[in-house]
Amino acid sequence: MEQLFSSVYQKFCELKFKNGNLGSLLSQTAELLHSEISHYDWVGFYILDSQNDMLVLGPYTGAPTEHTHIPIGKGICGQVAENKKTMVVQDVSQQDNYLACSLDVQSEIVVPVLKNGLFVAEIDIDSHAHAPFKIEDEMFLMAISDQLAELF
Numbered sequence: 326m327e328q329l330f331s332s333v334y335q336k337f338c339e340l341k342f343k344n345g346n347l348g349s350l351l352s353q354t355a356e357l358l359h360s361e362i363s364h365y366d367w368v369g370f371y372i373l374d375s376q377n378d379m380l381v382l383g384p385y386t387g388a389p390t391e392h393t394h395i396p397i398g399k400g401i402c403g404q405v406a407e408n409k410k411t412m413v414v415q416d417v418s419q420q421d422n423y424l425a426c427s428l429d430v431q432s433e434i435v436v437p438v439l440k441n442g443l444f445v446a447e448i449d450i451d452s453h454a455h456a457p458f459k460i461e462d463e464m465f466l467m468a469i470s471d472q473l474a475e476l477f
């Protein structure tokens with residue numbers, strides 16, 4: 326598994342090197358993570374709209390979601406925007422402050438993108454597996470988040 330993460334991270338770095346445009350890098354990153362990591366069933370980015378205290382859905386792969394705009398503090402995504410800390414939810418049925426996208430989703434990890442300590446966006450991953458996320462997922466996604474932060 327660790328080898329998978331390091332090879333996907335390498336591919337991500339190549340995409341970043343070739344791609345100066347943030348929007349297309351986010352789309353390609355969502356595609357990459359979704360296609361290479363089997364327990365990542367929905368991969369997307371929410372971007373902060375600071376004027377409206379709202380998260381706005383950016384590029385994603387997986388089933389369409391009704392949650393295109395999420396107020397800060399609402400759901401797992403909104404909590405991460407508020408607290409600026411990664412949330413790993415191994416069983417979404419145990420989370421009270423949760424916005425359901427599909428009945429297939431069993432678990433979720435959300436990692437903030439921080440630019441000079443300020444929240445600017447987040448990586449959101451849903452899984453159809455129960456409790457699939459390990460510390461390696463967190464480390465991998467935090468490394469990607471750090472790279473993306475440079476482009477915001």
Ligand code: SME
Nearest residue numbers: 390400401402423424426
């Ligand atoms: N489940 C998220 C909402 C976004 S979807 O996962 C795409 C939440 O509780 O914030």
